[in-house]
Amino acid sequence: MTIQLPGADGTLRTHEPRTEPLALTTGAPFTSRTVFSAAHVVADPFADTSPDSPAAIDWDATLAFRRHLWSHGLGVAEAMDTAQRGMGLDWAGAAELIRRSAAEAKSVGGLVACGVGTDQLTGPAATLAEVRAAYEEQLALVEASGARAILMASRALAAAASGPEDYLDVYGHLLRQASEPVVLHWLGPMFDPALEGYWGSSDLDTATATFLEVIAAHPDKVEGIKVSLLDAGREIGIRRRLPQGVRCYTGDDFNYPELIAGDEKGFSHALLGIFDPLGPLAAEAVRVLDTGNTAGFRELLDPTVELSRHLFQTPTRFYKTGVVFLAWLAGHQSHFTMVGGLQSARSLPHFARAYELADGLGLFPDPKLAEERMKNLLALYGVTQ
Template sequence: MIRLPDASGAIREYHPRPARPPVDAGAPGDAALTSRTVFSAAHVVADPYADTTPDGPAAVDWDATLAFRRHLWSHGLGVAEAMDTAQRGMGLDWAGAAELIRRSAAEAKAVGGAVACGVGTDQLTGAAADLATVRAAYEEQLALVEEAGGQPVLMASRALAAVAEGADDYLDTYGWLLRQTSEPVILHWLGPMFDPALDGYWGSADLDTATETFLEVIAAHPDKVDGIKVSLLDAGREVELRRRLPEGVRCYTGDDFHYPELIAGDERGFSHALLGIFDPLGPLAAEAVRVLDTGDVKGFRELLDPTVELSRHLFEAPTRFYKTGVVFLAWLAGHQDHFTMVGGLQSARSLPHLARAYELADGLGLFPDPERAESRMRSLLSVYGVAR
């Protein structure tokens, strides 16, 4: 039994569940998923002994960070690298992201894992002077990702959102970049709930208008777009959008609220996945997709539907702080030895929020060693002054 605080400040008793049988994992090639392409957006592990500050350069524990990626690959998942789950723009600067991309892409090549890497403009730390400056920043990052051997993910740019005067500036910028790519890329539409600086992306705060611009970019370069990653937390809009994509262009759901139904799909199609919630759910998510590979949609939903409550909790407003819960669960699950984050972001969620995350994750059987998870939860509670 463990005593946990709830949102009202009350303390109640919780009885952890017994250990769940581990999900088998082998080499990435042996564990390949067939019916869907699935990427887990992976977190970075901070170096807890580094003498740094929240606004200083990120200090990363590279061994632990790459070990976590090998864990994801071993279950057949691809890794979406240097995305927002890796605290891109929230503790991880471009220098750190560039090193992460190089190391992760090399590791992927060594073990045969799939890796897609974020391409942005976050080396522009001040106000971007003009669109040419934004294009040059994108080009620098695109060249690095292609040289490293990763699949580029063209991420939404705060700098572009700040200087663009309308839809034409987005059409010109993305058209310029897509004409240069050597291989098809993934376009990423990240909503303002994940980053308020991206409000009005694609030239309009009206999502219907923005969608038309987004689709115009894709229609002009369908051979250069492998797929789109949509993170708007609006299942209906995603379904509408994926039905309008050119043939051969995939939709990768980034909807951490509705992913089971979107991945399962309907009579007119389905979404692949590129999800932050698949960081803590990695083995369970891979197990569910393997069930789907057999055509068993019901079995897939039975495995994945119960995880939505945890995901909605981790991604509750302010959504951009979901990374704290993701790293917290990685610590409890034994993927790292501490609950420290780059930028000091471990303080971004309250103790009651973390306690509920522990309870929900334990109920799903996400902890390979429930006793270790309980012990670590107790150690955190003691720091906050919760008596045993």
Template sequence: MIHLPAADGTLYAYEPRTSPTAHAAAGGELRSRIVYSAAHVVADPFRSAPDEPAAVDWDATLAFRRHLWSHGLGVAEVMDTAQRGMGLDWAGAAELIRRSSAEAKAVGGRIACGVGTDQLTAPAATLDEVRAAYEEQLAVVEDSGSQAILMASRALAALAKGPEDYLEVYGHLLRQAAEPVVLHWLGPMFDPALTGYWGSEDLDEATEIFLQVIAAHPDKVDGIKMSLLDAQREIDVRRRLPGGVRCYTGDDFNYPELIAGDDQGFSHALLGIFDPLAPLAAAAVRILDTGDSEGFRALLGPTVELSRHLFGAPTRYYKTGVVLLAWLAGHQSHFTMLGGLQSARSLPHLARAYELADRIGLFPDPALAESRIRQLLTLHGVSH
């Protein structure tokens, strides 16, 4: 029995489970869906501090990517899950792109890497500066041999005067991309600096501009990732995509239904929640590979409560819960994050994340997870 803190300051009793789920074995390639996990980075606990350059534990970070590949998932590298723009600077991101891409080649793993403009530490004065920043990062990804994910740009959002600026910048980048890219629309719940992306705060208007970009260059768009936490909007956009352009769901609230799909189509996946859920997610998709959509939903559906908790407002701090679960699961030896972001969530929030993860059998060693959450509770003054 363990006593966990509730949001109102009281303690409640929870009985941890003693065995993990039976659906955690590694396996080969997934067939019916392309599934990426946006992967977190493991900080170097001896060198990580707020306002310091990113200090990454490269061995542990790459080991976690091998864990994801072992389950048949792809790695979406240097995305917001990796604290891009929230602790991971461009120098660290570029190094991670090179190292992860080399590791992917060595093990035969699928990888795609984020391309942005975050090396611009001062506000851009012109669209040419934004384009040049994108081009610099695109070159690093393409030189590494990985697929590019064109991420939303804070610099572009701050500078653009309207939809025409987005059409011009993205059109330029897509024309020069060596291979088809994934377009990523990250909503303001993940990054408030991206409010009004595509030139309008009206999502209907923004959606039309987004679709215009794709329609103008369908041969250069492998797929899109929408992170708006709006299932119906994703479905509507998915049905309007040109033939051959995939939809990768980025909806961490509604992913089972979007991946399962309907009689008019389905979404592939590129999800931050599939970082902690990798074994269960892979097992669920293998069930879907057999055509058993009900079995897929039965296995993945119970994970949604945990995901909605981790991605609850303020959503941009979901990374704290993701790294907590990696520590509790034994994928890293500490609960330290770049920039001290482990402090971004309250103790009751973290305790609830532990409970929800334990209830679905997420931890390969439940005793280790219990021991570590007890350490965290004790550190915060909760006696047992």
């Protein structure tokens, strides 16, 4: 059997789907790297909502997907941008997600870390005091849930700060208050344009210096950092300047195999949105790396980069659409609906290429189901087979 897929040039090409998935099984816990997948949320397709309505979540399917990730040994990075935080998921929804996911993690022994931000500030421009208070409210909730906290970049802080000293003050205040060490997240403007000039400067060298100054002043309160700048060289440079004991978690969805593999001077752990669709394959690769077989790790993970770069292509912030699309094709949810209607954010040729690449990697547990669902989507767009 074959399937006709539309290309970006408007023509159809023939693809022959795989008949068997890649053989992947669960295994022992990781020993050489700590690996988190930032996980998506599953919308409730029967909710009577509009793009401006609060998110309606299918909690059963959302938590089932997290159990899938935990079963393969991955940690879950919860309520991050992959969960459409700030792009359909408001703070009320994120707070409920954190509470439910943290409780589920406890019940199955899963590792979970949750995003702490300021997205309850939805009115007029916030003051620095209001930014601090919003961060404090969210940090308290995450800590009360028993999850590790990830201090996310704040749109409100980017708007309110007048320079690096404001970032030093706000983050210093939060780190002194944190009861346990946290992960600091530097999210670049390619993921969220409102974060341009974060850390007080659009010059990345100046911003990096401020970022490292925050960490150096509170090394006992920073468990790690997550760098999402899609710049492997800069991440390596930051990684080599971290205080002893502070981990670097790569958030680089373009260059993750080389960054996780590392070099003679160190390596990155991982906290990646692409590990949502790649979960079982990524876990298998890390277990190979645990044996010291770096070449085998790269052999498994390098071929996935083309898919990742496709999903994260400009405008990068809409990568969530491709992630949820692949979850639907893989059978992790019964529909392709997203909170905020974000399923409309990518084109049919984009979906077709994502399907083709994922199928080639053997990511679909049931290739026939994925083929049928892809054909159903094509039919809705008027593509007959």
